[in-house]
Amino acid sequence: MSLQLFSFLLAGLIVLTGALGVVFARNPVHAALFLIQTLFGVAVEFLVVEAHFLAAIQVIVYAGAIVILFLFVIMLLGVDTAENLRVDPLVGQRFAAIITGGAILGLLLAVINSVDGVTGNPASLRAVDQNSITGETIPNINQLAETVFTTHVFAFEVTGLLLTVAVVGAVVMARRIPGALQPLPDIPALGGSDDEDSDVDADVEDVDVAGEA
Amino acid sequence: MELTPTYYLILSALLFSIGSVGLLVRRNPLVMFMCVELMLNAVNLTFVGLAWGLNDIGGQVAVFFVMVVAAAEVVVGLAIVVAIMKRRDGATADDLSVLRG
Known part of the structure; x- marks a missing residue:
């Protein structure tokens, strides 16, 4: 196993664990920190294939600016309360999401498997790396x-x-904006999460159906 | 064993799938944005891996532009979240459905 492949696999492990952390972290601040882990891993992947400038930009722009912006908004708005991931707000949504994600993954892997290596003509482009006059890289x-x-x-x-x-x-x-803000219209269908409200919603829907009939 | 661009494609497929599942499952718009960033990074990995495989610098240029667009997207998206949060408590995607036309 070459050093290049070893670096790739190690960084890939960092990337994937960070990505899973983003999805499964209950606290948004933790998700942002896992995102930094993923972005650094991706920067290492860029370094492995000699995209040095992009690796630097990845760390500076993504980890240094975008994630800080995320954290800033999280702190500013105080939405860093942990989300309860055990309850499924829409019944069956999580199951459908996992099915969809698995389908996307399956499709992508099938396409990658069906293509025999990269296409194109690398040999003709190989000369780009070297100066034609001095021969320097x-x-x-x-x-x-x-x-x-x-x-x-x-x-x-x-x-x-x-x-x-x-x-x-x-x-x-x-x-x-100067002056009092107009309150947003309240949507009865999304008014609350307790059972009483959902009963009311069901009644409203029944009435609508009856009206249409 | 040598590293080939196919490894990059497989890794980016995994990263993209994780990001899409997170985008569909999570209700917090900030975390949903983070999952979009994961998906964008998966695409960037593809670009860089193929730019290396084909020895064509064009792939890295595309990544450069994707990063700028991602930054702009995050700025506007977070401004929308801040604007919503000033008027309404709660930061789940359900609370944002008032944006519908």
């Missing part, structure tokens, strides 16, 4: 910069615009 970050700022420069500009729009939108949505 071009670092990953130089290749990436050259592609982003030449071939994909328009997409790069549009991405900058997207980020600007996102920031402005976030400020508009989260700003404090």
Whole structure:
């Protein structure tokens, strides 16, 4: 077993345990910390195949910015109360979700199994790694910069615009409007979780059905 | 045994499935966002693994853009959650159904 494969498997274990932790952690803060574990594992996977720049960006942007944003909102809103995962809010939903996830996994693995290795013509692209004049190996970050700022420069500009729009939108949505807030309409169907309410809901539905009939 | 891009595809399939199950099962919108991040990372793994297998830098460029879009998505999504939470207690997906048109 090569060192590359060993690193891949070790990081893969970190990634998968972190992902399971995100799904099964009852407390959102714990889920965010498991997410950091997964993101670091993915960064290691990037390093294994020499995507050095992306590994750095993965740690800085994902673990450093996005997860911190998650934690900030969790702390700010005080929604870090543990969720009881034992009760299934919609009967059969969890079972259906697991069936769906298993189906997705089965389909993906079937496709991967049916494809015999990667397609394309790697030999023709192999020359990209080396400077044709000096014969030196071009670092990953130089290749990436050259592609982003030449071939994909328009997409790069549009991405900058997207980020600007996102920031402005976030400020508009989260700003404090002067005056009292209008209360949101109360939805009777979702009003509560106790049995009394669900009885009322059933009655309302019966009336609706009767009205239609 | 040598590492091949197929290992990356299998790992990303597993990660994507775990993320999708989490997205369907969890009720807290913040945790649902985290599961979306898991799925995006699974796709990034595919891109990077195939970029390595084909020795084509284009896959890494795609990952670069996916990361930016993910950041924008999280910013807007969390702003929506904050806006909802200012008006209404409770942070489950059921509470957010008032967003319907």
